[in-house]
Amino acid sequence: MRPEIQEYNYDWMMGSTLKAAAALPTGTKKETELTYRYIPYYKNVAQSFYSAGAPGVQTLELLAKYYENILTAHAQGKKICATTFCNSPVILYAMDIVPVTFEILTAIGAMVWKRGMFDYMDFCCETGMPETSCSSQRGAQGAVLSGLSENIDFVICDTPGVCDTNANAFAYLSEYLDKPFFQLNYPSCIGDDRSQKYHVDDYKEMIKFAERHSGNKLDYDRLAEVLEEVNKQDAMIADLEDMLMLKPTPVPPIYNLALYAGRFCFSGHPQYTKLLESMVKTAKGYADAGISGLKSKEEKLRVFMCYIDHYTVNVNFYNYMEERGIANVGSILSRNFRDNNLYVKDMPGSSYSVDMSSPEAMLDTIAQMNARLPMVRSIRGPYDKKGMWLEESLACAKMYNADCMIYNGTPGCRNTWGMVKPFARDIEKHGYPCHIMNDDAFDDRVESWDATRERLDEFFKVRGLL
Amino acid sequence: MKVFNDAATRVQCDSITRWKKEGKPVVGYTCSYTPAEIFYAADILPVRLRGIETDGMEVGDTYFGPFICSFPKCILQLAGKGKFSFLDGAIITPGCDGMRRLDECWRKAGEDFDGIVPDYFYYFDVPHKSENHGMAWYIEEVKELIKSVEKHFNVSITNEKLTAAIKAFNKGRRLLNEIENLRSKDEIVVSGTDVFAATIAGTVMPRDEYTKELKKWVTALKKRKTSLSKNKHRVMLVGSISDEIDLFELIEDTNKAIIAGENLCFGIRYEGNEIKEDGDPIEALADHYLGTSVCPRMYGKYKERLAMLKERIERSQAAGVIMQNIRFCDLHGAENALFERDLEAIGIPCLRVEREYGPHIDAGRMKLRINAFLERIDAKNDHKLSEAVAVSA
Amino acid sequence: MNIVAGCDVGSLTSKAVIMKNGKIIGSHIIKSKPRPKDSADAALDGALAAAGVSKEDIKYCIGTGYGREKIEFVNEVVSEIKCHGKGARWMLPTAETVIDIGGQDCKVMKIDKSGNVGRFSANDKCASGTGRFLEVMANVLNIGIDELGKLSAKAKEPITLASTCTVWAQADVIKYINSGVSIEDIGAGINAAMSGRVAILVNSVKPEGDIFMTGGVAKNIGVVETLEKLIGRRIKRARKADPQIAGAIGAALLSAEKVNGNGRKVK
């Protein structure tokens, strides 16, 4: 790792960058112009957030707050838990534990810095992690492994059975730093009684682990409060997802990013509620006016991202969609599979409901909610089985009236790369043109953005979509 | 040894052909989580699926994506080429993400190539933890598997038959352990290549035939006097899945090393442990196949695995450890790094290499690394020697 | 007269060194030919001519490098990892970590006082991060490899290269040339991509003491300086000999050790 990188605390650096970025729109024009001069590379990125209106700035604030929590955790006597984006932070907030979600932090780094998270990613390989493992962990993980971030206290990972590379990264981290490790494990099916029970049993073990290592008992009153907040948030998420169905959709492409980034960071936290309120308000405004959420106000194409959509290197992908008039009708990451969502109707057993009638019911709720986080839910089993990847993608494409589907991921995603070719074939058979991106969503050293963009343009043109 | 070599180097070895001639079924399985005893109990031949004898990857690459380990791709390649036509059934387990996708890829390939998917095609869902509910889940899976085999093959698999199967398998396990004892002696009389071939043979040969042959071989080994380890470094081979005899040969062909032990999932790591013969046989099987699993897919168990590796190193008196991982095998890749860190710290030289599985493993580049590693051990020993001389002087 | 030789047949270049009483009396570098045997013969002949001695004068010769098994005149073969360690320590007596970038390999090793190799790490994955990567890129830019190294210093805004595959990176470079990016910025991007891959390897062995670089790429100042920035340490230079022949020197030194025991003549 370059020595100059080692001069700065990573959390502090990221937190202050985002805080400053969130404050910029309130400055004078002169101040703003002056700042832009000093951040030539970040200018475009910052502007893509500002141009999303209040929700854009709130996303920046939310992310800044996330870092602030990490930075102040130990001073406040709280424990820090390293966890994956597939694990809902709800339970941790209910237990007053501060989560650090690697994938989100890596994505932010890829957006904010010109060299992205390269140095941190490479540091992981320097310690011995294979370079073929997923870049989405390797970024933030590098900061933790190198001791440049706040110390973490323990690790909870919920991708075993879902994603090897992810689970492996967390297992490696815990061993490298000698921190306690817990894995939530998922069977290859969902919706049947047996797997439902497994979710709950496993979840209860996790709570015990978290109690042991944080010294905090799970407070059910606090859990009820958090779930109440989740209830509110889920209703707004359902609103946003319903609005995605409108043609043109009033939801700007980047809202999808904000929607799940917020959920992975602050589910059950008022900060996220505020962001959702503002997203719903803005989108409703567009909906009432019958206009597209795109800056150009002209929706030329509707794309459903059948895997992740967070190509975050300098926010290039979102800007690209804006430029080309492409509406992003979501990815599997934006879905939460709450029972009040329309898309769950055709997929019985796939959803969760919120029941706060008793502690036991709350635990059931949260275990089932967790079992339905994006990857956890839909890529845990054979893609063509009930409730899995194919069914979900087709249901969404149909519901949101998508014109085509795009697969985007990282070379580290062994699980989807293992099946994406037959999957794409099946998708095509159902009438949706499907493009497989060969890039790395967080590291453009794998494929340059120029090459990625060219392939996208070619796909839209050759398949007669744009 | 001839029968072992045949079994270890050919997908459809003579033993399998003979078994088929008797009109009895064969079921293939992947990974080390499927209790082979179940099939033995039903007079079905369990064969662990391998990827040897491939000469291209055109079928494998058609369905698997570009960032996938070559082991499952090789299995699919063989399937697509009809090399598994002797199978009456196949069991796929989510050993790792690459292996679990063999399920979809094989089934989808079956839409393009007629008759390559066995009639009986089963997904056996193995959890990643062996505690409490993890173990309970696995036991239920085993019971489901038994029911399904009974139904499809019209057989009955009773507890008595399972216990008998466990006993039959244990005979071979005990014999393998005797070989391990032989290898732990100061002078080794058998090459690592031969031991590995004999171990692999156990994963494909009919068990009774195997036990008989193994017994003969062990008896013969015990009479051997000629040391093969003189003036050679004793090394261990660990890491990713490997059933390639040529990898062992490559190391021993340097004439500077003998493989005194391994810790591979096709090798002694699984085949050498005995299973409890009393009590509930299904629980005993579960304890063995899931409970003692030392694959890095069982996250959070690194310390146990390190302890076991150290024990094996000690037992085999290895002077160094060669750690390999197949490209895109993140699990073993990362674990090898931790092993290297922790073993080097206590003075055990380690060599970590990444490689491809399949035909023509990159022999030249691999050889260079191995030679340099053996030279490193030379230098270490010279150093020790000169220190010893200095002390005595 | 203790005259010994070392011959290093690599995938890109072949080198031979003749030593007498611990001093180099002749050396020669050639571009490798399709057959390693021919490369070895040509390199040795060149070195013999430079030293003004004949093949018969050589007491012992060790072969190394990728084509070592095919050299006919050697008494013994040794891995290039060992030879580079030995050669490096001779060139820089304080060296403790050696980086050797060869034509299709990059190795980083730790060495002890005698130049014996301890822990080492080598890239196994891809040809990017090797000498061949630079060669391909220099060809695309239509410049010499030496020139490529000098471009970094003049760059204003180095490009980021898709660096996982040499051939794909080549496509990127062509694209940048066409879109009018300055050759300095492209060159610096190439050197940076190369250094980035090497840096991971260097840091992974946790370098100690003085770091020394051998192999032809050691002469590429752009790569060396970028690498220094990435690892945050200086890479020591030594003028005693060309770093490209370090492997052959190591082989010759090992030959000398043999001769001190019981000298034998070259076949």
Next chain:
Amino acid sequence: MIVAGCDIGSLTAKAVIMENGNVLSDAIMRAKTRPAESANEVMQMALDKAKLTMDDIGYVVGTGYGREQIPFVDQVESEISCHAKGAFKTMPSVRMVIDIGGQDAKATRMDDNGNVARYIYNDKCAAGTGRFLEVMAEALEVPLEELGSLAAKSTEKLSISNQCVIFAETEVVSLVNEGKEIADILNALHHSLAKRVASLARSIEVKTNVVMTGGVAKNSGVFNALSEALGIELKALNGVDPQIMGALGAALYAQEKKELNK
């Protein structure tokens, strides 16, 4: 109305001049570092052959790797579309085009109207491309054009398994060192390339009526090996040079455009 198609690839540049759907002339040359140079030169070659000047050309469509840099184009189209169009026009029964270019290999499936239904590129690494063969030809010191005829003399079956072009080169060199015959090595290379390309085509489902375009299609060794790997007979393109297929498709696009604008 006279139109032209210009296909600037990474290894070669091609041009086709067309009048009312009939090819007047074509030209092929080795590409220069700068696509603009290649374009000017190859176009001039085609013009000279047809005894025309640039002023006679009403519309030019560019394609290929360097298409954005062609100075005189009116429109650009992707190689995928151009190869499909060229092949479909040459042989209307064609339903799949396999094009092995310098940097990548592509398989394209068409519907009954010649429209692209699906296509796929080679995965990450460059093995399975024209560049692969070029590097090998260099290593073996065999002219590119002679690869096919030489390989036909092969008697021993060898295999090349390395995924990486650069490492495969080493593998080839070691086979030479082992004293293997050049013909056998070439044959192995062709099969290795063909297998890689076959897996591409298969992953978007191969039916029948498959043709091969691009310069590599002229290599009978690869052509036959690909037929074998796909398990179907590849069709020859009615005597039209498969290497100009992209430029031909581009010219056809130009023709269409002109007809529309009439």
